[in-house]
Amino acid sequence: MPLMPVKFNLQKRVKLAQGLWMLYWVSVMVGILIFSLGIFFKVELRKRSEMMDNNESHLVPNLLILTGLVTCAVNAFGGKVCHDSLDPMKFAKWKPMLKQYFTGCVAFSAALLVVALLCFLMQFSVYLTLAEGLKNGIRFYKDTDTPGRCFMKRTLDMTQIEFRCCGNNNFRDWFEVQWISNRYLDMSNDQVKDRVLSNVEGKFLMDSVPFSCCNPGSPRPCIQHHLTNNSAHYDYDLRTEELNIWTRGCREALFSYFSSMMSSIGALIIFTILLEGADMAGLKYLTTSLESMSDPENPECESEGWLLEKSVKETICEACAKAKALIRPNQVTEGEEPPAA
Amino acid sequence: MAVLPVKFTKTKRDKLAQVLWILNWISVITGAILFSLGLFLKVEINKRKELMAERDIQYVPNMLIAVGLIACAINFLGGKICYDCVDTTKFLRWKLIMLPYIVCTFFFTSCILVGALMCYSMRGELEESLDLGLSAALKFYKDTDTPGRCFLKRTVDLLQIEFHCCGNNGYKDWFQIQWISNRYLDMSSKEVVDRFRSNVEGKYLRDGVPFSCCNVNSPRPCIQSQISNNSAHFNYDHVTEQLNLWPRGCRQALLDHYTHIMQSIGLTVLVIWVFELSVLTGVRYLQTALENVLRQGDPESESDGWLLENSFMETARSNLNIIKNLGKCNQVDTANNGDPNINVPCTSKATYGPDNVPLQQPAVTS
Numbered sequence: 001m002p003l004m005p006v007k008f009n010l011q012k013r014v015k016l017a018q019g020l021w022m023l024y025w026v027s028v029m030v031g032i033l034i035f036s037l038g039i040f041f042k043v044e045l046r047k048r049s050e051m052m053d054n055n056e057s058h059l060v061p062n063l064l065i066l067t068g069l070v071t072c073a074v075n076a077f078g079g080k081v082c083h084d085s086l087d088p089m090k091f092a093k094w095k096p097m098l099k100q101y102f103t104g105c106v107a108f109s110a111a112l113l114v115v116a117l118l119c120f121l122m123q124f125s126v127y128l129t130l131a132e133g134l135k136n137g138i139r140f141y142k143d144t145d146t147p148g149r150c151f152m153k154r155t156l157d158m159t160q161i162e163f164r165c166c167g168n169n170n171f172r173d174w175f176e177v178q179w180i181s182n183r184y185l186d187m188s189n190d191q192v193k194d195r196v197l198s199n200v201e202g203k204f205l206m207d208s209v210p211f212s213c214c215n216p217g218s219p220r221p222c223i224q225h226h227l228t229n230n231s232a233h234y235d236y237d238l239r240t241e242e243l244n245i246w247t248r249g250c251r252e253a254l255f256s257y258f259s260s261m262m263s264s265i266g267a268l269i270i271f272t273i274l275l276e277g278a279d280m281a282g283l284k285y286l287t288t289s290l291e292s293m294s295d296p297e298n299p300e301c302e303s304e305g306w307l308l309e310k311s312v313k314e315t316i317c318e319a320c321a322k323a324k325a326l327i328r329p330n331q332v333t334e335g336e337e338p339p340a341a
Numbered sequence: 342m343a344v345l346p347v348k349f350t351k352t353k354r355d356k357l358a359q360v361l362w363i364l365n366w367i368s369v370i371t372g373a374i375l376f377s378l379g380l381f382l383k384v385e386i387n388k389r390k391e392l393m394a395e396r397d398i399q400y401v402p403n404m405l406i407a408v409g410l411i412a413c414a415i416n417f418l419g420g421k422i423c424y425d426c427v428d429t430t431k432f433l434r435w436k437l438i439m440l441p442y443i444v445c446t447f448f449f450t451s452c453i454l455v456g457a458l459m460c461y462s463m464r465g466e467l468e469e470s471l472d473l474g475l476s477a478a479l480k481f482y483k484d485t486d487t488p489g490r491c492f493l494k495r496t497v498d499l500l501q502i503e504f505h506c507c508g509n510n511g512y513k514d515w516f517q518i519q520w521i522s523n524r525y526l527d528m529s530s531k532e533v534v535d536r537f538r539s540n541v542e543g544k545y546l547r548d549g550v551p552f553s554c555c556n557v558n559s560p561r562p563c564i565q566s567q568i569s570n571n572s573a574h575f576n577y578d579h580v581t582e583q584l585n586l587w588p589r590g591c592r593q594a595l596l597d598h599y600t601h602i603m604q605s606i607g608l609t610v611l612v613i614w615v616f617e618l619s620v621l622t623g624v625r626y627l628q629t630a631l632e633n634v635l636r637q638g639d640p641e642s643e644s645d646g647w648l649l650e651n652s653f654m655e656t657a658r659s660n661l662n663i664i665k666n667l668g669k670c671n672q673v674d675t676a677n678n679g680d681p682n683i684n685v686p687c688t689s690k691a692t693y694g695p696d697n698v699p700l701q702q703p704a705v706t707s
Contacts, residue, residue, distance in 0.1 A: 144560035153557075157557040161557070180562050183576065184561045184574075189575075211562075211563045211565070216502070216553060219485035219486065219494065220485075220524075220525045221525070222551070222552040234530075
């Protein structure tokens, strides 16, 4: 009893072939989109790799690039088969490959599912890498004379300006590190010496933030120094002042940027899986209706198309039996003569 | 003596018509490109209109938008005409319109050229507008409580951050204006009062700049206040320190930005102008070739196509005469004492049919 049989006459077959050809080309476009999104994601990770301590995982963008290419290839092949399907001579070329093509498509859809899952799960790894990277970034902000870290200050300043954030969790992270290099501190000054001595690790700590934390939307000129000291500035209260510097932490800002990117890519992959399913169903109907034509010479005859030749249960049992036979070809079944030596 | 004549066979004429049909459709697309370039320029100018004083610079994008729309319409009509020109019978429909169409399109292409040249001429007005607009914006930087100017501070800060610039001509512009509002100055402090009094206009001036002037490439934390005072900071010399603040003035930065945009747009429009002119030349050849075919009577025969039937000087002379005579249609002829009713003898030869035999007067039968 075939699964979901549908009767086809010539007109219906032609319409199905044309519609399916267009659907395959839409799938090729989606494959190109996945490929370009993979490249875009890789470029973005590279751009911000300094914020991620240079050890971010490029697994997801590489998989996306590969997936995009394979999607294009698979769907271009399917489109070619559709295009040739109405010409019996050309279609005969493709007939023997169809079974492997369908198994390949099923395996590919399973792979797509894995990629979609990875898009959602790898966000945790991005979060952890960002936390570590930003902590180090803030620590190395002052080391503009150390090779390999010269541009950390510039990168962190530009990130804070672009993403409108300050510090790792919030602006108080800047109070815990020395972000002014000793080269610019007058060590003979008493105030400087007191501050350095008052700290256990001998660091010059201040309740100030760099200029890149300043919010341009503030109605008053930016207050960067003596932030916790209300009396140091006229008409200023740290608790009520919300517009002076950015209140969000850079980890949260960068993470929301990357996670929205990864979530939308994951949603696109799930859409691709559905599209592939529709493609496969359509192609199965088309090929079975062409194969089951009672009179191959007469293109006008009616035929039946189906999704599976037998019901779902029987198909699965057959597949299992075949798989078992592949794995254990030499096992002798009961009652049979053992093979001659 | 025709100007640049070319012989056309039937197949050549058909091919020319088909190619011109495709080229006209490409010209519709270039017309759409012109329209979108004008729209882009308009949006870019409006984005920063807070920083520009009132000057008449909107005419350039408006001209580009109008020219783009008209180009689309004209080339759409041209495509339709060329599509019909393959068939000689359909050409008859368009025969009378084609010459006026070609003349109109020729004058229209000069509008495209004017549009391209305007892009380059806008620079002077733009510079003046930016200069006045920026100095006003810097003056009103502190007025974040005045309606209509609340967001000027944010606009100027974002401008300086995005374009890597400081002040109008340089960072010293900030030393000459009060950019900290009185709301945030402690009027009871002696230092503040002294500073107010030391200035003729009673403004609170400092040698300090806003945070948005800070250069991100500087290896040391930004020095924003007491910039000209070397002793206020350790290991600092304001004469040699180049990376602390952005060195460029915002007027120069914005001018460079807009000049770059307008040069690219101007170049694109010039290329489109050359393209339109070549399409027009093709259409002219097609028109003259088809008219000559009709004159010869045989649709399959060869014909000549040209740009002008006679030499350039003769065509100009004959056109001037036509224009002169247009003006003379109401003028009275003074040869017969000003009386238009006097019978003027017929000077043209009467035609008496193919064998030129005058009519015999029929005999009067009584």
